Amino acid sequence: MMKTIKTQVAIIGAGPSGLLLGQLLHKQGIQNIIVERVTGDYVLGRIRAGILEQGFADLVREAGVSENMDKFGDVHEGFEIAVGDERIRINMAGLTGGKTVVCYGQVDITKDLMDARAEAGLETLYEVESTELHDVDSETPSVTFIQNGEPVTIKCDYIAGCDGFHGVSRQTIPETLRTEHERVYPFGWLGLLSDTPPVSPELIYCKTPRGFALASMRSETRSRYYLQVPLTDKVEDWSDDKFWTELKKRLPADAASKLVTGPSIEKSIAPLRSFVCEPMQYGNLFLVGDAAHIVPPTGAKGLNLAASDVATLYKILTKVYETGDKRYLQQYSEIALRRVWHGERFSWWMSNMLHDYGNVQVGDMTKETFTRFMESELSYYTGTEEGRKVIAQQYVGLPYEELSDY
Known part of the structure; x- marks a missing residue:
């Protein structure tokens, strides 16, 4: 016998975007249930970046989950390009x-949001299997899945697909109705996390003939470093000693002299891609975050673009439930995609300027021509106040767009 649950919004995916959306909706009295295919511990085991735009930080405060962020988060007023x-x-x-x-x-x-959700008594169903979305283009969408061997149906008004690039939500939109844009970069980022003090109190983006490097931090005692590597490399190819040796060669000399090394807590290689799915909605299904778009990490935009999707969707659903006017739903994809494409372009641009493409031809340009263009770009934008202002404005995040009233 199938178990049936009713709610207003079904959220697919218990990552930070799904959890933040759920918390914001709860604050507005909108019922929601989150379903997640893996365990909560597995979700927390995903090591990701942690640069939050001011708009994202303000959204966390609006959700009432900012105590730890405000207490332990490190406010950065600048960063360096070397x-x-x-x-x-x-x-x-x-x-x-x-x-x-x-x-x-x-x-x-993510942990803060999980704790807040549990404290509020909101329902999150972990370790669900065979999730499917049904009738999303109708007034009666539903979600079915299996949990603990039992079939379950969630009947809802709306579905938020926060289940990432490989999730079921985007695939529910018919192929004939979606356009996917993609660029795969010919390199990846090898990341190392260590319990060592950061080499600098601010991030350093490094452009060198040996390839790109990034020095970042998690706290005053925990550091995160990245190296550009070929896509053919494997984590096993990189011992801790090899990583630290190469990082020192790519850091500016004065920073390298201050580098404190130590055992890695985690090492992984992430491929870089730019990806956008248009539209980001289909009927009463709305794609959020990585389900609709992926950016290279160079511009620190991945999680922040997901947050701006959340901000837009939460405001739209609040308006719909407050006014009963469903025309607000039509604004989601258009508003979200405007900001997504700005973030995609900035991340693509930063990646092009700071990475070494080696012998890979970019478009119809020779390696030498592309290199000259990017050297000129970098020289202008870092060498003039107007150029630095462009970088700064986009790095801190463009303003969230307001809804149009009817």
Whole structure:
């Protein structure tokens, strides 16, 4: 016998975007249930970046889950771009009228949201199998899955697909009705997490003839470093000693002299891609975050674009339930995609300027021509106040767009 549950919004995926959406909807009195195919511990085991735009941080505060972020998060007013040993600081606060970003790990924000959801007594169903979405283009959408061997149906008004690039939500939209844009980059990022003090209190993006590197932090005692590597490399190819040796060669000399090394807590290689699915909605199904778009991590936009999707969808659903006017639903994809494409372009642009493409031809340009273009781009944008302002404005995040009233 199939178990049936009724709610207003079914959220597929218990990552940070699904949890944040659920918390914001709860604050507005909108019922929601989250379903997740893996365990909560597995979700928390995903090591991800933790640079939160000011808009995202404000959204967490609006959700009432900011206590730890405000207490332990590290506010960054700037970051550096290093070209060889030359270090150029992008003064975000000074160039944007005081806007900043918060360094607070994705694992930490996810745990805070999980704890808040549990404290509020909201339902999250973990370890569900065979999830399917039904009748999403009708007034009676539903979600079916199996949990503990028992078939379950959730009947709802709306479905939020927060289940990532490989999830079921995007695949529910018929292929004939969606357009997918993709670019796969010819390199990946090898990341290492260690309980060592960071080499700098602010992030350093490094462009070198040996390839890109990034020095970032999780706290005053925990660091996260990245190296550009070929897609053919495997984690097993990189011992801790090999990683630290190569990182020192790519950091500016004065930063390398301060580098504290130690055993890795985690190492992984992430391929880089740009991906956008249009539209981001189909009937009463709305795609959120990685289900609809992927960006290279160079611009720190992945989690932040998911947050802006959440902000838009939560405001739309609040309006619909407050007014009964479903025309607001039509705005979601258009508003979300405008900000997504800005984030995609910025991440693509930063990736092109800072990485070494080796012998790979980019478009119809020779390697030498592309290299010259990118050197000129980087020189102008880091060498002029106008250029640095462009970088700073986009790094701290563009404003969230407001809904149009009817």
